[in-house]
Amino acid sequence: MPGHARLYRRGAVYYHRAAVPQDIVETYGKREETFSLQTRDYTEALRKVDLPPLKWSAVMFRKTEDRNGYEAAQA
Template identity: 80%
Template sequence: MPGHTRLYRRGAVYYHRAAVPQDIAATYGKREETFSLKTRDYSEALRRVKLEAVRVDRLFDEHRLKLARERDEKLQELTPEQIATIKAFYLHHLLGEDEEVRIDGFEELEVHEGRSVLVSPQQFDPRQTFEEYEMLVEDMDEITRFNMARGKSDPFYRSEAEEVLSWEGIDLRLDP
């Protein structure tokens, strides 16, 4: 059965042991992350060390991010975990915005003698119809696809991305 580079045994008990990467060794506070896996069974230790290796690597990544924020450096790349977190935050935000639009409601149209007429015209609070809202979304999608196909960035989406990266819980600075 193949082993794991971070799996060590002291006596009968298995341990996780990982050297702190050189790029953060001076600021991390320890030279290695070593702790008991609390098992004497090799196959269980192998399963646990894999899980703990991922957790410890995340600790190293979090320390790197903390150092980058302290130095006010911009990140060159986002990790898959950061991207997943940002996506979840942004989806939550978009669903909230969509809910607000739907709560405010849409104007209703009826067709009379070949013309569309508002069912209940609003004098002080004009709202768009659902069809107008749908056309707006389709137009934005078409413009986005056009720009993406040509490698162009849209100022709206650039500012949206910068705003999302500054939200509490994300708070990242990304190099353009």
């Protein structure tokens, strides 16, 4: 079974890896962002790796806010 380009394993846990768009790399501070899929099962990781666009967007937004000195809105 071929691997997935954005899926990798660190220890026993699978992670999602995504490139940061070139136009924001300088302000974002990274070329790549990763986060845990919170699973050790390869089949489950394959299902989850295609689902994170919302999480990826939230991670980028939060990191961009942090780097730009904005405070998160309080509820």
